[in-house]
Every structure is written in structure tokens, then in C-alpha cells.
Amino acid sequence: MSFIEDIKPVLLLYVVGDTLTTFCALQTGMFYEGNPVLSHIFSIYGYTVLIPLKIGFMFLLYHVYKNANRYYWNITRYAVTGIGLLATVSNMAVVLNG
Template identity: 65%
Template sequence: MTFLKDVRVLFLLFILGDTLTTIYALHTGLFYEGNPVLSQIFNAYGYLSLIPIKASFLILLYHVYKNADRFYWNITRHSVSCIGLLATVCNTAVVFHG
């Protein structure tokens, strides 16, 4: 299996879903960023700074893909996909339910 095929769900949920819903919710003022590190980055560089952060994370994931045992790679990609799903659902709930 290739890296791009392995990360398609992760990309959809963690990269696109979480990024778009976070930027939208922060932009509309419906919620605040609870992670103090990201909050400081957003205050200094704006919400769109999340895009290069997520892109950098993909580079880190590629490193894990190339160097980790297949078992650990599967745990990593499925865990990150689940985190992306939870973040996207939570962000969407905030957007639609205020």
C-alpha cells in the first residue's frame, strides 16, 4: 500500500475536516482554541497558520510511514484519523449549535 492510499481517511478527517471546521469556528467567534500552544500561534500568526502546521504534520507522518513497523504505522494512522473525526464532529457541533 502507498502512503497516499494509507492516509486518505486521515487526510479527509484530520487535515481537511479539522482544519476547515476549526478555522471557520474561530473566525466566526463561536469558540476559542483550548490548546494553549495553538492559541498562542493563532494569536501571533492568525488562524491560517493551522495550514502549514497540518502540512508539517503530514511530513512527520510520512517519516513514521517509512520507518515504523507496519503494526505501529496502522495504530498511528488509525489513531490520528479517530482524533480527526472527534475534532471535526466537535467543531461542527459548536458551529451548528453555538
């Protein structure tokens, strides 16, 4: 399998889903970024800095793909997908209830 094939769920949930729902949730004014590091970065550079951060994370993920054995790669990609799913669902709850 290729890198792109392997990360389709990551792209859908962690990159696109989390990014879009984070932007929407932050626009409601009823939501704040719970990650203190990201919250600090957002306060300095604004929310759009999330896009280059996600792109940078994809480079890091590609490094893991190329250098880790298949077992650790699978743990990594499934964990990131799970985080993306949780973040997207959490953000959607704020957007729909806000």
C-alpha cells in the same frame, strides 16, 4: 499499500475536516482553541498558520510511515484519524449551534 492510500481517512478528517471546521468555528466567536500551544501560535500568527502546521505534520507522518513497522504505523494512522474525527465533530457542533 501506498502512503496516499493509507492516509486517505487522515486527509479527509484530520487535515481537511478539522482545518475547515476549525476556521468556521473560530469565525463564530463562540469558540476558542483549546490547545494552549496552538492558541498561543494563533494569537501570534493568526489562524491561517494551521495550514502549514498540518502540511508539516504530513511530513512527520510520512517519516513514521517509512520508518516504523506496520503495527506501529497502523496505530499511528488510526489514532490520527480518530483525533481528526473527534475534532471535526466537535467543531461542527459549535458551527451548527453557534
